[in-house]
Amino acid sequence: MGSKKKKLKKVNAKKERYAKFRKEKNVSMNLTMPDLTPEQSKEKQEAELRISRFLRFNKNPPLKDLKEKRLKRK
Numbered sequence: 001m002g003s004k005k006k007k008l009k010k011v012n013a014k015k016e017r018y019a020k021f022r023k024e025k026n027v028s029m030n031l032t033m034p035d036l037t038p039e040q041s042k043e044k045q046e047a048e049l050r051i052s053r054f055l056r057f058n059k060n061p062p063l064k065d066l067k068e069k070r071l072k073r074k
Helices: 013-021 038-057 064-073
Strands: none
Touching: none
């Protein structure tokens, strides 16, 4: 098999000209949550408990159509 010659990419003159105006972007972001007061942390915990209880016990009831179909089958 013949070996392929690597072609050099054509340099874009416009990119070269305006490269000096391009700023480097910081890739990593440091996000830290603020410290909560004891009252706020208690409130947050209670809210999480309420949400978890709601999701645990309040399931979506089956649709009326499904109920009717099940009753007809019996």
